[in-house]
Amino acid sequence: MYDLIIIGGGPAGMTAAVYAARKKMNTIVVTKEFGGQPMWTREIENYMGYQFITGPELMVKFEEQVRQFPVNIHYEEVIGLEVNPDGIFTVLGQENIYQGKTVIIASGKRPRRLDVPGEIEFTGRGVSYCATCDGPLFAQKRVAVVGGGNSALQAAIELSTVAAKVYLVSWGPYNADPIVVDKMKVAANVEELQGYIAKNIDGSQMVEKFVIEKxxxxxxxxxxxxxxxxxxxLIPNTEFAMKxxxxxxxEFNEVVTDCRTRTGVPGLFAAGDVTNGPDKQIVIAAGDGAKAALVAFDYLLHKK
Structure with missing residues (x-):
């Protein structure tokens, strides 16, 4: 029986683990993979203490700090969450079952698909959701980036340094920070295609063409x-907790919390991008994680 089960291994989950360990809580982190969304991010310039750091580098720092404490980390996908009448939580993994007195949902989000013909078939064969991970594979090739937010424009900037040509396809005006827009416009090999939607992706063994509609x-x-x-x-990873x-x-399937990360279920907290918080930033997720661990400790301290 754990004092605290943390679901998720991104900035919120890892920070919660450190704060829980400092409070001497018997804690386990259950996560499908390490690092969360920062693992897809090449350039981070707004995390305090670092004028510049890559996402993977930052998350290695997080993990090193967690490893200083006796925190168990189990790598498996969580497929279910239950609470019994006594307030004890059961977390169902694909292989293991965990029980705890409190739970923090810090499961983050995953990329949204285009839902067009060819997307699933060519995933891993030209279709990618991570420019940081797969960008080097497209050196001196032609690629398209679909989207109009910060992540899309940052992907276009990153790919412009390796690819011969980058098409930036968006259905409307950009919803990105002005500094990111400015950096994208400096890249000479990025062609902007605004007012277009994706129709289908095609090819033989690998992606060869991308059809868009004006x-x-x-x-x-x-x-x-x-x-x-x-x-x-992105889509919040909340399916396991829906019941x-x-x-x-x-309406976006994000977990609704109050300003202290509490949900409507006693002993169940949520932190980071998986919540209905208005802003999705690494520093905010980390702050949420710290807050959730402290509130969970306070909950156990006063629980009868």
């Missing part, structure tokens, strides 16, 4: 590309 004229345009990088938003009585979700 929204106002309905004209189809065929881009000859070797890769399509999808950056159209927990009393746990509330918003």
């Amino acid at each position: 929204m106002d004229t309905k004209e189809n345009i065929e881009l000859s590309v070797d890769g399509v990088f999808v950056e159209v938003g 927990v009585p009393g746990l509330e979700f918003n």
Whole structure:
């Protein structure tokens, strides 16, 4: 029986683990993979203490700090969460079952798909959701990036340093920080295609073409590309918790919390991008994780 089970191994989960360990809580982190969304991020310039650091480098620092404490980390996907009438939580992994007095949901988000023909078939064969991971594979090739937010423009910037040509496809105006837009526009090999939607991805063994449709004229345009990088938003990893009585979700399936990371279920907390917090930033996720661990400790301290 654990004092605290943390679901997720990103900035929120790892920070919660450190704070829980400092409070001498018997804690386990259960996560499908290490690092969370920062593992897809090449350039981080707004995390305090580092004028510049890559996402993977930052998360290695997080892990090193967690490893200084007696915190168990089990790598497996969580597929279910239950709470019994006595308030004890059961976390169902793909292989193991964990029980705890409190739980922090810090499971983050995953990339949203385009849901167009060819996307699933060519995933790993030209379709990618991580420019940081797969960008080097497209050296001197032609690629498309789909999306209009920070992640899409950052992907286009990153790919512009290795690819011969980058098409930046978005359905409308960019929803990105001005500094990111400015950096993208400096890249000479990035061609902006605004007002387009994805139609299908095609090829033989690998991606060879990407068909997009101009929204106002309905004209189809065929881009000859070797890769399509999808950056159209994220989906919260909350499916495993959907059946927990009393746990509330918003219209985006994010966990609803109060300002102290508490949910509607006593002893169940949530932190980071998986919540309905208005801003999704690494520093905010880490702060949420710290807060959730401290609130969980306070909950156990005063629980009768």
